[in-house]
Amino acid sequence: MSQANLEYHWMPYTGNRQFKKDPRMIHSADGVWYTDDRGRKILDGHSGLWTTGLGHGRPEIADAITRQLAQLDYAPPFQFGHTGAFELAEKLKELMPDPLNYVFYTNSGSESADTSLKMARAYWRLKGQPAKTRFIGRSKGYHGVNFGGISVGGIAANRRHFGQGVEADHLPHTMLPENKFVHGMPETGAHLADDLSELIALHDASTIAAVIVEPMAGSAGVIPPPVGYLQRLKEICVANDILLIFDEVITGFGRCGAMTGSDAFGVVPDIINTAKQLTNGVIPMGAVIAHEDIYHTFMEHGGPEYALEFPHGYTYSAHPVACAAGIAALDVLVEEKLVDRVAAEASYWGELLHTLRDKPHVSDIRNYGFAGALTIAPYPGEPLRRPFEIAMGLWERGFLVRYGGDTIQLAPAFVMERPQMESLVSALGETLDALA
Ligand code: PMP
Numbered sequence: 074m075s076q077a078n079l080e081y082h083w084m085p086y087t088g089n090r091q092f093k094k095d096p097r098m099i100h101s102a103d104g105v106w107y108t109d110d111r112g113r114k115i116l117d118g119h120s121g122l123w124t125t126g127l128g129h130g131r132p133e134i135a136d137a138i139t140r141q142l143a144q145l146d147y148a149p150p151f152q153f154g155h156t157g158a159f160e161l162a163e164k165l166k167e168l169m170p171d172p173l174n175y176v177f178y179t180n181s182g183s184e185s186a187d188t189s190l191k192m193a194r195a196y197w198r199l200k201g202q203p204a205k206t207r208f209i210g211r212s213k214g215y216h217g218v219n220f221g222g223i224s225v226g227g228i229a230a231n232r233r234h235f236g237q238g239v240e241a242d243h244l245p246h247t248m249l250p251e252n253k254f255v256h257g258m259p260e261t262g263a264h265l266a267d268d269l270s271e272l273i274a275l276h277d278a279s280t281i282a283a284v285i286v287e288p289m290a291g292s293a294g295v296i297p298p299p300v301g302y303l304q305r306l307k308e309i310c311v312a313n314d315i316l317l318i319f320d321e322v323i324t325g326f327g328r329c330g331a332m333t334g335s336d337a338f339g340v341v342p343d344i345i346n347t348a349k350q351l352t353n354g355v356i357p358m359g360a361v362i363a364h365e366d367i368y369h370t371f372m373e374h375g376g377p378e379y380a381l382e383f384p385h386g387y388t389y390s391a392h393p394v395a396c397a398a399g400i401a402a403l404d405v406l407v408e409e410k411l412v413d414r415v416a417a418e419a420s421y422w423g424e425l426l427h428t429l430r431d432k433p434h435v436s437d438i439r440n441y442g443f444a445g446a447l448t449i450a451p452y453p454g455e456p457l458r459r460p461f462e463i464a465m466g467l468w469e470r471g472f473l474v475r476y477g478g479d480t481i482q483l484a485p486a487f488v489m490e491r492p493q494m495e496s497l498v499s500a501l502g503e504t505l506d507a508l509a
Pocket of ligand 1: 180181182183184186215216217218287291292320321322323348349
């Protein structure tokens, strides 16, 4: 049991009352392992929070951070620059699909979401179409917790407490009944993108700024796109002059066995939002990467040279320590060819996860890359309790996974070995059996 007084930290996305009765305290981490405050080894089955694909305790990142702290611990990002920010931007340009070449830094996925939405509206205003302000998200989408993000997001539980947001419509999600237990991308569901045409018919394209989706939905429980779905969405956006934003906070930097979800699924959007794996989760950082036409539009129409083309940014945008962490983390990702490793091992991971198909309470399993989720059948009247119990059962067995809504979510580190994956899946199976 921990020595710390647990009273005063109001924990995020946590049942505080339950936690404080039965705390789960993480003490240290190394590779794919955590150690808790009881000295138990805990296998990290979620790469932190979709953040730490390279594994914990990477000396390359720690060294880069330490060196950076000694050289330049902070620099104001408005009107002043430092080399690291430009170096990381150039690296990101190389890793992102062409022609997404211009990098705007944030500190989180939520900030990336709201930054991209503001960027889209400002872009249309500069193009002389100020009426293009509407956003279209998707049911079950997650774009963080700021007002823009929860408005385009499609998870009611995240929005219903908070009143008026930003006006947004939502496409249907793609979890069709016939897609249950499909391995990888489902064949059925591309037609659901056509609902965008209906929303355009309703509102008129002249009022719509952007469509925002996760190429593979993550937080709602790993929903890979149906074959052809993202292509269809893109076609409709192009035909109607609507920007397409991919929220790649989870899919960016390897999770899908490609550098981006855009690469994995073969569709290039106008804007890609990232965070999490960008620094291996070690330092908070996000980045919004824009199509070169968007950047050039701001530069052309941004007024006199000393004027701000985009009056937006954060005190900690392009933080030197975060940039150093990002450079080091991306170097490790590339040098160790970990994206290829995910691509090569993804089907092994997926098949392994689907062995849980006949376990009690499992009503669906989905997988792609190094990600997977189980939908858990609810207790009558208590839809969220069983996933909580499963995650707690796993914690007691020495495994960390995420529960969210009616799902259990898994995201092995890119460096996780087969026997570790096997022990994770078998512990999940045991936990499901024990609950029966
Ligand atoms: N977008 C997506 C797709 C995410 O998965 C997340 C976080 N899970 C966010 C945005 C929000 O990121 P953050 O928690 O860093 O604000």
